[in-house]
Amino acid sequence: MGGEAGCTVQGRFQLKKLALGTIFGEPKYRFIAGLLLVPSLLFQENLYIKAFQVFLFILLSSLSGKRFRLLPNLMISTGIIFMNLLTPMGRVLFSLGGFYLTAGALGVGISKALMLIGLIYVSRFSVTRGLSLPGEFGGIIARVFYYFEELTARRGGLRKGKGRRAQKGHFFRLLFGKSGEGNIIKENLFNELDNLLFSVQETASVEDPAPPPGGSSDNPWLGRVFLTLLITLNWVLLFFRI
């Protein structure tokens, strides 16, 4: 019963993922869309519209499976706004001793913070794992991701045989290991790292395929239409006045 329920939940999750993958289009078109969305954010002068765009990009990024973390974004935004406030500009809104909070500096700070956050999430939405870059360099990048997965696949090690794949969690254990493992960190760190590099490199034969492309779609036109509408909306907003 539990297994059936698990299958159902997993099935629904897969279905949802597939549906979103279809809507968001193929990796190549998402990448091109990202390139076209960047100017619409860069040239947007209205803060409210820019904030809407940022919200939209965060939403799209989250729906496409990328994690959104509020605190780092808040810290970055606060840092940028604060640094800009140190250079007074325009109408004084508030003063405390020698510090003047000015409208111009606040506006510039918010605008820069929104731009930074927006660009990060456009990037997250438009760059997917299945993106294949052309040429020899593209091949190396694919291989990098293969090794990256090998180094970080801790869960995979538990599921698919402990012998070879268990090695993959070593990096984490070296860095976050507890109690007895703490001694390993102190005493055998270099040996462990050596073993990890050897085992990962030796088990991964050159003929191993690159990671399979993700985000493929049964109906590519749906994704392309969605991306076209998204780009059009953001470009139209450039000419919109509030």
Added chain:
Amino acid sequence: MKSATRNYDTLALLGACSLFLSTLEFLIPKPIPFMRLGLANLPILVSLSFLSPGQIISLTVIKIVGQGLVNGTLFSYVFLFSASGSFASSLVMLVSYRLLRKGLSLVGVGVLGSLASNGAQLFISRYLLFGESAWLLAPPFLALGTVTALILGLFAEGFTASSRWVERQVALFKEGSS
């Protein structure tokens, strides 16, 4: 394995290590925006002893592009910061390693690389984000960078001195180039 393929493979593995370390660094909370510990530079520092200058630059490009892809910052200012800092750091580390190796350990090389990286990032932040206020960031930024570079340099020095993997790479790359 053919020499060229092996070179690509080692480059890819080192690039993956850089990505792993940069992902790890991304998770560590930082009091100042854009502050970096430079963990991802560790593979570059370690590989100075066996990769050619061209391969070091390739590794730097892999690190920058991979970081942009994994952290999702390919189209952002962060990417510009990362690229400028990484290129400045790699070039300075390469030159100082080649020219001053006899009088300079990897600790010194790492510190010079960190200063170059932070200098480049401060320059970019002065002209793109913060204006003149960027210079206020300079003292803590440079001080912290130097401390972390010292620690990473000590790690790299210890690892390259005792590592069988590095020893093997040195032998293989010598064999490949001869």
